[in-house]
Structures are given as structure tokens and as C-alpha cells.
Amino acid sequence: MTRVTADVTFLRGYNQALVMAVGRTARTFERSTVVEATGLTPQAVSKVIARLAADGLIRPAGVRRPGIGKPAIVYELVPDSRYAIGAHVARRTLRLVLVDLAGTVHHSAVSPLPRDFTPEQLLDALSVGIDTMAGIGDLRSRLTGLGIGMIGPLDHANGLVRDAHGLRHWHDVPLREIAEKHLGLPVHLDKDVTAGITAEAWRHGATFGDAALIMVESGIGGGFWLGGAAHRGAHTNAGEFGHTVVDLTGPRCVCGRHGCLEIVHHRAAEAGDIAHAARVLAVGVVNLLQTLDLAHVVLAGADLLRHPQTYLAAVTEAVGADARRAAWLSTTVALSSLGADVIAAGAAMQVLDQHYGIPELAHSLIVGS
Amino acid sequence: MTRVTADVTFLRGYNQALVMAVGRTARTFERSTVVEATGLTPQAVSKVIARLAADGLIRPAGVRRPGIGKPAIVYELVPDSRYAIGAHVARRTLRLVLVDLAGTVHHSAVSPLPRDFTPEQLLDALSVGIDTMAGIGDLRSRLTGLGIGMIGPLDHANGLVRDAHGLRHWHDVPLREIAEKHLGLPVHLDKDVTAGITAEAWRHGATFGDAALIMVESGIGGGFWLGGAAHRGAHTNAGEFGHTVVDLTGPRCVCGRHGCLEIVHHRAAEAGDIAHAARVLAVGVVNLLQTLDLAHVVLAGADLLRHPQTYLAAVTEAVGADARRAAWLSTTVALSSLGADVIAAGAAMQVLDQHYGIPELAHSLIVGS
DNA sequence: CCTATTACGCAACGCTGTTGCTAAATTTTT
């Protein structure tokens, strides 16, 4: 994923990814579009386009006659040239989606998981679901891998589930390793909320700024997209947004502290006052904006999406009403464009991103004494 | 600073910066050290070292005889080969520091600023201070630039001060541009807290993980280092950490909301209960950890540093006592190693980082339709 | 004195994007 050293093969992959990013952002594009967006020379773009076309990732789609001069060749992404499968593992259900290179969800299926399911039971469910989906159009050969988004805590870098909340059989399970062996596919493991925000970022293209996905679903979590990449924190534990204190004198939360956003919100929702619950959530969202200065806030999660307009209105109003917001401080607030599929779809897009996204260079070194 | 296109000149700069990062992190190093840390081939490292030595940035410092075999040449950074000046512009004072390539602060000077000073008055004060410092060892030729850390809001990318809080003459002032013209030096402008966390990151070297600088000084702010870079947010407005609500039923803050961390903390401090104030701050810090999963928390700011041990103890205890913290969730808490110089020094290091730090590739494109 | 070991670096190489220039395709002008 990330690499330390930069050599010419990195250049190749990086600039190819830039062109792919243009392809995902714009429906169609031509050589001059890429030249403008990247600053590469036309000749270099020609070479990159030729390589991508040879791999079947893009293809010519007619010509553009801008008036005088030789017509420009118009290219487009080939969405069905690559696929990935995404899995959203929750406490009682498994959701599987099939996503193409353009970020379009083609199939979505939910199946129940046994209470307190074991790793083996999950693997079996995954195996059945993947075989069904991959068989639809015989796209096994174009399948780049499986992404899994699930509840934490987990260790993203090592593909290890540390202690999934509320699941007894999930202590230090090397899920990525055993899933790759069991399924014969590259597997990518991440927290659910992080996968979710990746979906939004991947679909919005390379111009997507700093953003958060707020998820209300048996707890409140946050997924962050900062500086062009998912933010996971030092131990893949970022996003425990529900356990930030918003009421010092509030009720005691399961986490031990008093007045966490989650417990305050839960009490209001339990009492049937969804509007109040939404306003509490909105306070937490504005807290995030003050801290992180986000360009986008995306709302998601089963409990939230039962009252989408109530939450959307409350958060939009709080963001807009905040007296400190000036004209240049704009933040968009929206419901997830993918609805209940957002986590699973994002997990799939993380796999696609590893292959066709803009590669990152490592920002930390290991230096001996 | 950031560039979109990757070409071979990027490779050159990037790998040179990797070696410089090793040099800053380890006091001395040799070829094999760099090979291990970066994954470059020994031959490539030799070439990079030769280039850096020719520029005077590193130099041989003896040999190491590991027993059998030809002795390895030991290199070290040449700290006095490059300098930068950092300025911390506060409401009533200007602090200037001279920092060398290794991140060591050589001189520090504080001068008063007129009440409601104008841009011209600031430029004059900067001019006088810089001439004094640059004259000390005739290091004008080794001066890479001036970094300015100041109160926001401002626009980092364009070097524009939007509306410095509490300063009347600072609306939409293109400070970077006019300072560069007036002083004849490259100028870098950033928020004070962002400059501060850069100081900590630069001094700790390339192994420094996600971190925050908590600053208590006529307000409460936070500077963030995430994913190997400073996090400024979508509008250079990240860090308004003091205006996050921690007490829904608390007193009204100047920002219009109720129970902001800043007002709750301020009330406690005003009442003389510093221990309580420190515990309030600690709640906010744990909120940050829950949200961002940080590896380091650094405490700074004049008001905090008047009671350093009280704050350090309160935050350390809150971080440690948080019931959700497991063995693998470690976070260090420390007072700023630079004390009152941290902002100014960090501003200087941002200049050095632009020249000798690890370059970044842009994560966003501009794509026309 | 010879050998094993370790570190260093020259030379050739493959690959990247760049530069210089030619060819092709179209509209506009003559």
C-alpha cells in the first residue's frame, strides 16, 4: 500500500493513477483534460493513456471537434473492467455488495449471521455470498479482491481483529490472513466507518476535501477523510466519536465517562424525542467542524436513516447557525448517497483504491540508533 | 510545496529528503543505516549522500569499525549549514527565534507590539528583529526564510490573514506577499497552533505519529499532526478546539454556543481552581483521543505553563484512567520541549521543512467538465 | 602473507517523463 522508497516504478503508478482519477471524476475526458489537471506534458499523457488502454481500464469513446484543428480523441473509464466485493460485518448481519471500477454498486445482498458468530461461520457466509456474486457475469477474473468493513477495535495494518465489540469469539483474530487463505482473494480489513467515508471520497473523486462520515447505528461512530486519505489514527482506533463528552454532568456511559454524546443521544431517542436526539448529534458534529474544519459531513447509519430528514435538518441548521461560520467557511451536509450500502461499498472501494487509486508514500521511517 | 505531477526530479528530492530525515532523527548515521530505513539500494544511497555532502548539508564524521571488514563512513547532519527565523505574532508581543537545520533554537527574543498594531508596524518590528539575528554570525546567506505563526483565521495556502481575532487592522491582509517584498525573504504563514505541532514533529523526526498540541493561552487551541503532515482543514481553520461543547447546560460562550471547553475552563481558572480547570481540559483531550486516536499529546501555552505539573498530571491521569484504553492503546502526554518558543520555532521549522523535509504529492486535482 | 569479510563506487542498463520535431486531420481562407 504505502511504500518508503520512490523509484521510477512509483512514478509510473502514480501518474497512471492521476489519469484514472480524472477518469473517475469526469465521465469522459481527453488528452488535454489530463494535461490541464495534472501538469504532465501531452506526450507523457499519451504514453500513460496508451498503457491504461492496453490494460482495458480506459477506452476511446469517439472524438471531439472543437472547431478548427484535428479532432481530439475522447476517452472514458471502462467501469466493468474491474470489480471488487465489499462486506459489511455487523453484529447480526452480513451485507455484501459488488462494486465496479467507477464506484457503482451492482448488487447488494443482506444475510443474517448467527448470534455470537465465530470466524469460521463468517468465512463460510462470505464464501457462499462471494461465489454467488462472482458467478453472476463470470467476473472472477476481473475481481480484484474483498474488502471487509467491521466493528472494531481492530488493527488495519496487520489485518487483525482485536476485540470486536459485543462479539465473544473475536479476540486477536488474524482475519485478513485466514480470509485470504480461505477465499483465495486479496482481502482488505478496516473499521466500518473508515470504509464508509472511503466510499464517499472515492465516488466524489479526487477533488473531495476533508470530510467525516457520521454513523448512528447501535452506537455513534465517525469516519474521517483528511488530507486526501482515510484517517485511522495511531492504533486504527479513530472514530470513537460517540464517546466524546458533551455534557459534563450527564449520565454515566458504558465507557465509564459521564455525558458522552452516545448516551445523551440514546436517552433522547429512547424517550421518543428524535428531534432532540438529532440536535444533540448536531452539537457533536459542530464540535468536529471546530476541531477539524471539514468541507463535507455525510450522515449515515440505520438508526439515523430511519429519520433522515430530521437529522439532516438539525445538522444543517446547527452547521449554518454556528455564529463563528463566516462566508468563506463553507461545509456541505448530506445524507450518504449510498444509503445502507455505504460501509460495504466503501470496503470494496478500498480494494479498488489499493490497485487503481493514487499511491501514497510512507511518512514515517524506522531509524535504528 | 505540494505538486501534482511526479517526475524524476521529484524522485531526487524525495529520496534526498528521506536521507535528511534519517540525519535529523539519528545523531549520526552511515550508509547501511539509510539502506535499512528506506529500502534504497546501497548504490543509490551513495549517490544521494554524495549530493547532500556536496551541498554541505551533511558531512563525514569519522568511521565505524564493526570488527571485520572495511570500516563504514559515518555521516552527520551539519546543523549550521542552514537556518530559518520563526516569528510568533501574538496580540501584544512578537517573539523571534533563530533555528538551525537540526531544529535547535539558537536565539530567542521577545519584543512588545503596539496595541492594535498595523501590518506596517509588524513588518517594521520583523525587519529590525531579523537584521539583528541574521547579523549575529553573518548567516544571511544560509537563511532559508521566515516562518510566521499567528492567530487566525487565516488562509495558509495563499498567505492571507483573514480576520485575526482581536486585531482591528487585520482584515484580508496578504501578509506573505507584503512580507516577502518588505523583507526580501521567502515567508511562510500559518496558524500558531499548527506551527507549534510542526515543531514537535520536526524535532522528534520521521517516526513521530499522529499528535496534537494543546495550547492554553488567551483561549484554547489545538494543532494537529496527522498522517505525517500538519492538518489545517478545508479552510485553514482546524484547531478551534476550545469551542467544542463539553457541557450542554454550561454558560454561554463568546462564540454563541453553550458550555464550550474554553468558557468552562476559563470559569474554573478564574475561580482559582486550577486543578479543576486542568481536569476540564483533560476531558477535552480525551475527547480528541477518542475521535482521532493520537499517539502523542503535547501541552503548551503561557496560561498552561504557569501550572505545568498540575495540567500534566490531570491530562496524564485522564488519558490513563479512561476505561476504554487497552494495553495496545498507548498515548504519550508531555509538556512542550520548547516551552514558550514552540510556536515561533515551529514556524521556522516549517520553512526548513519546505526545503529539506519530505515533499508531498497533491491529493486533489482540478478536473474540468 | 593469504583469505574472508565488509564497505564503497564505477559503468552499463532499464525505465521514467521531457524535448524537438514530423505527420495527420480538420476548418478557414484564398
Add this chain to the structure above:
DNA sequence: AAAAATTTAGCAACAGCGTTGCGTAATAGG
């Protein structure tokens, strides 16, 4: 209808990066 102007596409030579292959220098041990 032919020539000129304009825009796009791409071949060929090039500079510069890290890599590879291999020879050389410097040390300790036998």
C-alpha cells in the same frame, strides 16, 4: 478546388533517476 492555419497525435532522441553487475579498498583472523 487548392493553400494556409490550427489543433492533435506520436515517433525519436535525450537527461536523469534508481538498479544491477562487478571490481576495488580496507580491515581482522588464520
